[in-house]
Amino acid sequence: MEKLKMQTPDRTQENIERIAQLFPNVITEIEDGATKDTKGHEKKRYKKAIDFDLLRQQLSGVLVEDDNERYRLDWPGKKASLLKANTPVDKTLRPCREESVNFDTTENLYIEGDNFEVLKILQESYLGKIKMIYIDPPYNTGNDFIYKDDFKKSKEEYEEELGVEDEDGGKLFRNTDSNGRFHSDWLSMMYERLVVARDLLRDDGVIFISIDDNEVHNLRKICDEVFGEENFIDPIIWKKRYGGGAKEKYLVALHEYVLVYTKNISSLNELFIPLKDDAIDRYYKNKDEHFGVKGPYRTHPLEAMKSFDVRENLKFPIKAPNGDLVYPKRQWRWGEERVENALQRNEIEFSKDNQGNWILSSKQYLNDESGEMRKTKPFSIIDDIYTQHGTNEFVGIFNDAKIFDFPKPSKFLYKLIQIGLNSEKDAIILDFFSGSATTAHAVMQLNADASTSSATGEVGNRKFIMVQLPEQTDPSSEAYKAGYKTIADIGKERIRRAGKKILEELATKSTKKHGKKEDDNQENLFSEAETENFRDLSCLSWQKNLDIGFRVYKVDSSNTKDIFYHPTELQQTALAGLISNIKEDRTPEDLLTQVLLDLGLELSLPIEKKILRPGSGTNGNTVFIVQTNALVACFDNDINFKIMDEIADLQPLKVVFKDASFKDDKDRINVEERFKRLSPETRITVL
Ligand SMILES: C[S@@+](CC[C@H](N)C(=O)[O-])C[C@H]1O[C@@H](n2cnc3c(N)ncnc32)[C@H](O)[C@@H]1O
Incomplete structure (x- = not known):
């Protein structure tokens, strides 16, 4: 009350x-x-x-x-990192078609660059749109974390220098524990990234952060601050190896953690995961008719356990199929009315023990009446997937384990994604310390598995965004010798190979299940030519829907020349028409990408490139049509003004041109007038 x-x-x-x-x-x-x-x-x-x-x-x-x-929790540099988190960056992303897979159709992204800059760049387009973030940052073990040198350094500290530079020529350093700011530097690095990443999460979004005992206490404190203590869900304990550790002096650490936070706990639904296949095989052995559906079920004794308080109303007789009246030894678990209902629905199983006594059990069906499979609550301990699985898996993909140290097993990520997504089949998953891209692998696998379990061949449509620094591999390393000059190169190749493998496995499973007409009277899903020729995997109907592609983008300086950030100078130079405000090496695709980011449109939207010609024999212009009419852009210098009418006919919500495409103010007014007349809702922007 x-x-x-x-x-x-x-x-x-x-x-x-x-x-x-x-x-x-x-x-x-x-x-x-x-x-x-x-x-x-x-x-x-x-x-x-x-x-x-x-x-x-x-x-x-x-x-x-x-x-x-x-x-x-305070440390030197904390406020500076908050300031950094709130300050804009003048960087952009440039697409790289050559390294992408299915660039035009995929909705997955692979972004190369420093993740802080990438998170800032994605702020408009992905604000509040990410359902799940998984990160596996450096654990700060003494040599796993590199950072930019923003401070003045003493001579000795320069010994930590890696001799590696970032894309701006800034020096990169390794955080060794001889560094007086050892914890502070790591905390600042994490803090500024988490502050920015939080904005990308949906209100019911969840973030999973892998960490070990080196920094878990500090990470918990900064996450409490950034996400709010009340939004902490739980730590997951991952038992990552079975034993060993004979060299350890004191305790053999078998575990690490995954901290789980949400953006707003009041928006998050209860979490459930599907039952595991082996649990289904072990427990759901029986099958029967349930509301007209043949359904596997498991049983639970109807006899109450000893720990239950004695209740007289639970001691009634139940009539067996042969008319026997069966009394409980102590009492039943259910009351009379519930038992009556269950009997009517054939949900009580009658069997006999060796002495011929009746044993009554309640049935629990695997699927509910709509065919939806029963789910279960995820546990806070994961103890059936080990680091070794990740290493073995990597060997399976690359034939060489030494290319990347300790990739997480994709099954581990698979499980975390199942927890985080709560059976959503169409959500965005971001990993901004992506390493060998295990998260991308798990997302593709989960999407593929949805298809094999469904008779309609429906595939999951979860999308990934991987972010990875193009951190150079050591020239003496196996990775370098195998041609992978950066970790990003390893990540991209992992996705290519894993995607192909998943398609192949799916094709094999599909033929086994549906390929032989005579076996089960099922219709053959694939033509003989299709089933014969699995090399041409893309021709198979289910597989076609499975997105194993990714668009590659790389962080670079803004497309516009610096001087044009000052409005006074912008007007003088642009109006004089002397020089373009766009850097000479930038392509129309580069400009389109920056426009998408500035206008808050997702990078995964479908883009159609078209040449529009006002008449035969006339010069055409290249236009980009983004998602039917979300945006139409033309970055040609000489725009044929008759084309404006064709663009206006598409009734785009936004159009973008280059400032340099207009000779003078008269041109600009002309275009504005045309759009006002033909497509009044269109917002016109110039670059
Ligand atoms: C522990 S690994 C992640 C491993 C990954 N979970 C896997 O299964 O392969 C951390 C990764 O983060 C990358 N990294 C470190 N600092 C980064 C930064 N500032 N931006 C982007 N990536 C970064 C490192 O290059 C490294 O590959």
């Missing part, structure tokens, strides 16, 4: 809650008087409060100084 408060609401706390929705990381706690516990000891009370310095930092474009004590 709710108690009347008899006072007006506490507006301050309400306002704090509102601010917490926007900036969970600025919430701290302060003392709020004291109470006495049951033994009369004084106990301090705490309440939520705003960390105004952090809030000021959230709202400021410069570094805010402060030195107050409060409850929070």
Whole structure:
């Protein structure tokens, strides 16, 4: 029963809650008087409060100084990383068709670059659209984490220099534990990425972060800050190896963690995962007619266990098929009415033990009345998939385990995705420390498995976004010798190979299941030529729907020349028509990509490239039509103005041209007038 408060609401706390929705990381706690516990000891009370310095930092474009004590995890560089998280980057993505697979049709993305920049670049297009993020960042073990040198370094510290530069010529360093900022650098690196990544999550989105004991305590604290303590779901303990560790001095660590947070716990539904195949085989051995559907079922004793409290109303007799009245030894689990209903629906199994006594069991069906398979709750311990599985799998794909150290097993990711997606078949999964792209592999496998279990051949349509630094492989490494100059090269090749393998397996399974007409009277799904010729996999109807492609994009400087970021200069130079504001090496596809990102359109949208000609014999213009009429863009310098009418006929929501395509203001007004007349809803933008 709710108690009347008899006072007006506490507006301050309400306002704090509102601010917490926007900036969970600025919430701290302060003392709020004291109470006495049951033994009369004084106990301090705490309440939520705003960390105004952090809030000021959230709202400021410069570094805010402060030195107050409060409850929070602090480290040198924390506010600077928040400032960085809120500052725009003038980078963009450039498509790379040559390295992509099925560029025109795929909805998956592989993005090469520093993940902080990529997360910033994706802010508009993927704001609140990602259902699941999985990351497996460097665990900060002493040599697994590299970072840019943003600080002045002493001579000794330069020894940590890798001799590697990023794409801007900035030096990259390895974070060794001789570095005085060992934990701080790692925390700043994680903090700024998590702050930006949170914005990409859907309200019911979930983030899974792999980590081990080196930083789990610190990671938990910064995640509590970034996502809000109340949005923490649980840690998953992953038992990653069976034993060994004879060389360990004290304890043999067999496990690591996956921290699970959501964006907004009140938007997240209960989590369920499908039953595992071996559990189905083991328990659902019997089959019968259930609401007209033949259904596998498992049984549970109807006799109550000893631990149940004695209840007289559960001691009634039940009539067996031969008319015997069966009494419980102690009592039944169900009441009379429930048993009666179950009997009518044939949901109680009667069998006899060796002495000929009746044994009654309730039936639990695998599928519900609509054919949907029963689900189960995921456990917080994963102990049936090991690191070794990931290594073996990698050998299977590359014939060489030494190309990438300790890839996660794709089955592990498969399981996490099942938990995170809650049977959604059409969601975006982002991994921004993608390494060998295990996550992409698991997404494709899950999509393929949906098809084999369904008689209609329906495939899952979960989409992945992989982000990976083009971190150079060591010239003396096996990977380098095998031709993989960067980890991104390994990741892309992994997806190509894994995709092909999944298609092949699917084709084999499909023929086994449907290929032989005479076996089960089923219609042959594939023609003989198709089943014969599995080399041409794309011709098979189910497989065609399975997306094993990916569009490759690479981070680069903005397409526009720096000078054009100053509006005064933009006007003078552009109006004079002296030079183009676009860098000379940029292609129309580059420009289109930046336009998609600036306008907040997803990079996976279908793009049609067309040459439009106003009449025969006239020069045409290349136009890009994005998702029917979401956007039409033309980046040619000489646009034939008759083409404007054709573009307007498409009734696009947005059109984009280059500023340099217009000779003068008269041209611009002309175009605006035409669109006002022919397609008044269209928003016109120039680059
Ligand atoms: C532990 S591995 C991930 C392994 C992956 N889960 C797998 O199964 O293969 C971490 C990866 O993050 C990459 N990485 C580190 N810093 C990065 C950054 N700033 N941006 C993008 N990738 C980064 C590293 O190159 C490395 O491949």
